[in-house]
Amino acid sequence: MKALVQIMAGCLVLGGTARGQDLVRQIQTVNGQTVIYDTPVNSTDGTILSKPISPNTIFQLYSQVDIPASGGLGLFLGATVLDLGLELSLSLFGQNASMKFVKVDETTIGTYMPSVTIQALSEDPHVPARTRADKPYGMRIQISGLQSDPSAPDYAKKVQVRRSYQNYDPLIYAATAASANGEFADAITFQQNGTFVDNAILQRLPTDKPTKAVGQETFTVYTHPDAGSPQSQFAAATVQIWPVATSVITGIDPTRTYQAPPTGGSVQLTDLYPKSVSYVQVYRGTPALGTTGIPLGATVVAYDSSVPQNAMLTITGLDAAVTEDGTYTLEVLTITPFNSGAPERLAYTTFKLDRTIQVNGNMVTAED
Numbered sequence: 001m002k003a004l005v006q007i008m009a010g011c012l013v014l015g016g017t018a019r020g021q022d023l024v025r026q027i028q029t030v031n032g033q034t035v036i037y038d039t040p041v042n043s044t045d046g047t048i049l050s051k052p053i054s055p056n057t058i059f060q061l062y063s064q065v066d067i068p069a070s071g072g073l074g075l076f077l078g079a080t081v082l083d084l085g086l087e088l089s090l091s092l093f094g095q096n097a098s099m100k101f102v103k104v105d106e107t108t109i110g111t112y113m114p115s116v117t118i119q120a121l122s123e124d125p126h127v128p129a130r131t132r133a134d135k136p137y138g139m140r141i142q143i144s145g146l147q148s149d150p151s152a153p154d155y156a157k158k159v160q161v162r163r164s165y166q167n168y169d170p171l172i173y174a175a176t177a178a179s180a181n182g183e184f185a186d187a188i189t190f191q192q193n194g195t196f197v198d199n200a201i202l203q204r205l206p207t208d209k210p211t212k213a214v215g216q217e218t219f220t221v222y223t224h225p226d227a228g229s230p231q232s233q234f235a236a237a238t239v240q241i242w243p244v245a246t247s248v249i250t251g252i253d254p255t256r257t258y259q260a261p262p263t264g265g266s267v268q269l270t271d272l273y274p275k276s277v278s279y280v281q282v283y284r285g286t287p288a289l290g291t292t293g294i295p296l297g298a299t300v301v302a303y304d305s306s307v308p309q310n311a312m313l314t315i316t317g318l319d320a321a322v323t324e325d326g327t328y329t330l331e332v333l334t335i336t337p338f339n340s341g342a343p344e345r346l347a348y349t350t351f352k353l354d355r356t357i358q359v360n361g362n363m364v365t366a367e368d
Helices: 072-084
Strands: 006-008 022-030 033-041 047-049 057-066 099-109 115-121 130-132 137-144 159-167 181-190 194-201 215-223 233-242 246-250 266-272 275-284 301-304 309-314 326-335 344-353
Touching: 115 215, 137 215, 246 326, 266 275, 266 301, 266 326, 275 309, 301 309
Parallel strands: 115 233, 130 233, 246 344
Antiparallel strands: 006 047, 022 033, 022 057, 057 099, 115 137, 137 194, 159 181, 159 215, 215 233, 246 266, 266 309, 275 301, 275 326, 326 344
């Protein structure tokens, strides 16, 4: 089939840094060889005329962006592009290292092409999808139009799903040039139409500490490699993986008996989930999970952001909350979209309060 198609060329503006010279890349097989055409796009809307197409032709839209020298490529991707929920692939054109082409969309034209959609699922309803490193996430794949006719081409009878990953820098919560990325070896083949859901996917980002994994995983649906032509992408869905929060309480000695509520304590909070409320509470007695204590108002921090947060807090307000002598527990709690919204303990410590002052001495009486 040799034909021309008109392609809608709406170019995406990425964080205000898009340039005027974007392009549509056309990939297809001609006489057994892969042929690539790049067609510049000079406006933000309208149409362009493709090169002659053959069956199973891939069209990709790339946007040319400038990468700020101070921020670096990874910071740009994490702060701008990833927030748009787009599945990214970088391709370098030319010699200018500060200029990158970012793939923002892909579609395939061909006979008997199936229709595929894929959606990432999480307990956190945020868009783009995100989850915590210790929590499972899901994928919903809907497939229609797969052919059962023996005479149909192979690419129309089955699709393949592949899983890839991108680690982030744990300090800036974004990808950098040094961040590990790749594709897992296992792949899934679908040979029938329907809706397929898996809600028990566990993240597999390469890391020495799984609970501190930070990055993203992407499931992409392609034409099956048995088709014998360039694999085209039907759909993709990405979920961001954020680390489990941790906390450390300092400045309060659990072995000491205080004669007044302790002061000078502090709490360090690391990797707080992007949407979370965290605080310190105090209650009388030894540590017991699920105990409802008195929140210390000065320690409450709430976030609704796109990346995890860190904080350092001072423990104040114990005078009003601790009114009797005895053993007390301080707990650092966090509330996230997970755990059915119930608080989760990040850290705890205890202290003993005894306001009694003992004076040892002799009673002496004197007579005139």
